[in-house]
Amino acid sequence: MSYIEPAPLVDKENPFEAMMSRFHTASQLLGLEEQIYNVLKTPARQVIVSLPVTMDDGSIKVFEGYRVIHNTILGPSKGGIRFDPHVNLDEVKALAAWMTWKCAVVDIPYGGAKGGVACNPREMSAGEIERLMRAYTLSMIDIFGPDKDIPAPDMGTGPREMAWLMDEYSRTQGMTVNAVVTGKPIVLGGSLGRTEATGRGVMVSAMAAMEKLKINPYKATCAVQGFGNVGSWAAKLLSERGLKVQAISDLSGAYYNEDGIDFNKAVAYRDANKGTLEGFPEAEKISGNDILTLPVDVLVPAATEDVITAKNAAKIQAKLIVEGANGPTSSKADSVIYEKGISVVPDILANAGGVTVSYFEWVQNRLGYKWTADRVNRRSDRIMKDAFDNVYKVALEYKVSLRIAAYMVAIDKVAKTYKFRGGF
Numbered sequence: 001m002s003y004i005e006p007a008p009l010v011d012k013e014n015p016f017e018a019m020m021s022r023f024h025t026a027s028q029l030l031g032l033e034e035q036i037y038n039v040l041k042t043p044a045r046q047v048i049v050s051l052p053v054t055m056d057d058g059s060i061k062v063f064e065g066y067r068v069i070h071n072t073i074l075g076p077s078k079g080g081i082r083f084d085p086h087v088n089l090d091e092v093k094a095l096a097a098w099m100t101w102k103c104a105v106v107d108i109p110y111g112g113a114k115g116g117v118a119c120n121p122r123e124m125s126a127g128e129i130e131r132l133m134r135a136y137t138l139s140m141i142d143i144f145g146p147d148k149d150i151p152a153p154d155m156g157t158g159p160r161e162m163a164w165l166m167d168e169y170s171r172t173q174g175m176t177v178n179a180v181v182t183g184k185p186i187v188l189g190g191s192l193g194r195t196e197a198t199g200r201g202v203m204v205s206a207m208a209a210m211e212k213l214k215i216n217p218y219k220a221t222c223a224v225q226g227f228g229n230v231g232s233w234a235a236k237l238l239s240e241r242g243l244k245v246q247a248i249s250d251l252s253g254a255y256y257n258e259d260g261i262d263f264n265k266a267v268a269y270r271d272a273n274k275g276t277l278e279g280f281p282e283a284e285k286i287s288g289n290d291i292l293t294l295p296v297d298v299l300v301p302a303a304t305e306d307v308i309t310a311k312n313a314a315k316i317q318a319k320l321i322v323e324g325a326n327g328p329t330s331s332k333a334d335s336v337i338y339e340k341g342i343s344v345v346p347d348i349l350a351n352a353g354g355v356t357v358s359y360f361e362w363v364q365n366r367l368g369y370k371w372t373a374d375r376v377n378r379r380s381d382r383i384m385k386d387a388f389d390n391v392y393k394v395a396l397e398y399k400v401s402l403r404i405a406a407y408m409v410a411i412d413k414v415a416k417t418y419k420f421r422g423g424f
C-alpha cells in the first residue's frame, strides 16, 4: 500500500476559503443578488474571549475561546462547541457558515453558529474541562439563549460538557433552562436518538445515494475514517444495512480487515483502551492516510477538515463519498473527484442528522414533553431522505455536483427569506 505524505501545513486550505469557494459557485449559478451575497459572506458576529482556568496543579492557564454567529435570518443560531488544539477563528467562521447552510438544507428553523476553545481535552482532567466549560459559558452568557443561540456538542465535547453548560447558564437565570443547549444527557432533557443522530443521518444519505448509483449494499464495501461519535455510529449502522466495513481509523492509525471489521469488538476494544484503537488485534494496521484510498465502494470521512485534498483525490477508488465530518474535502479536490465520476454526499447534507435531532431535542424541551426513540428516528430519517431527494433533483436540473446543489438549495432558502423580510 502506498503511503501518502500528509500535506504540509502551508498547503492546507483555509476552511473559510473552502466554504467561500463553494458559496461563490452556487451563488453565481443561482444569480444571487450582490447585496445578499455580501451579507452572507461575512459572519453576523464574532466573539473572542480569554478564559482563565485554575489547573489541577494550582496554576492558572488562559485559554482562547470563540463563538461565531454566521447568520440568524432563519431563526436562532445553532451549532456545536469544539474543544481541540487546532481551533482558530477562521475554522470557527467556516464551521458557523456551514451550520447556516446545513440547517437550511434540512429545512429546520435555525441560523448557523459555531464555538470553540483552543485546548487539548485529552490532556486535561475532568475538573479542568468542567472549569473551562463553565468559564466559556459565563463569557457567552449574553450570546447564548434558547431563542438566540443554542450550542451543542462537536469534536472534543459531548453530553457531559453540555450538562455543565446548561447548569452554568441556568444558575445565571435563576431557573432551569434546558432548551439553551442540545446534546444533553437524557436525564437533563436530552433527546433519545441524539447520540447516534449524525451517524444515522450519514447512513440514511449513504443508502439514498447507493440506491441512485445502483450499488447493492449487501455487496458493497466501506471504509470509515474517524471512530468518534459520528464515525463509529456510521460504521455500525452501515454494517447493519449490509455493507462490509473493511477499514476504520482514529488518531492512532487505520485498521483494515478484508473480511470486515466487527463493530462491537472495535468499540469494546476502544472503550477498554483509553478511547484509542491502538493495538486493535482484529485487523491489519495501515497508515492513517491510506484509509482514504482503499479499493472500497463507499468512503466515509468522519474525522476532520481537509483530509481529501488535491494531492490524494486522484488516488481515491471509492464510487461514493459520504461526508460525516464537516469540510473533509478541500475545494481544490472537488473538481478532481467530480471528473473521476465519484459521487459525494456533501457534509452540509450528509451530517445534518445531528442538528436535526438537536432541533427535536429543543422542540421537546420547549414542549416539556418526551418523544420515543422510534418517533425521533422516523422523523429524522424522513427529513434526511427528503433533503437528499431535493438536493439530488437540483443537481440533475443544473447538472452540478450534489455539493453545489446542496449549497444552492441552502442559499436560495436564505435569500428568499431575506427578500420577504427586507429591512436593510
Ligand code: GLU
Binding pocket: 078, 079, 080, 081, 150, 151, 152, 153, 154, 155, 182, 326, 351, 352, 354, 355, 356, 358
Ligand atoms: N456539531 C454538530 C454539527 O456540526 C451538531 C450541531 C448541533 O446539533 O447544533 O452539525
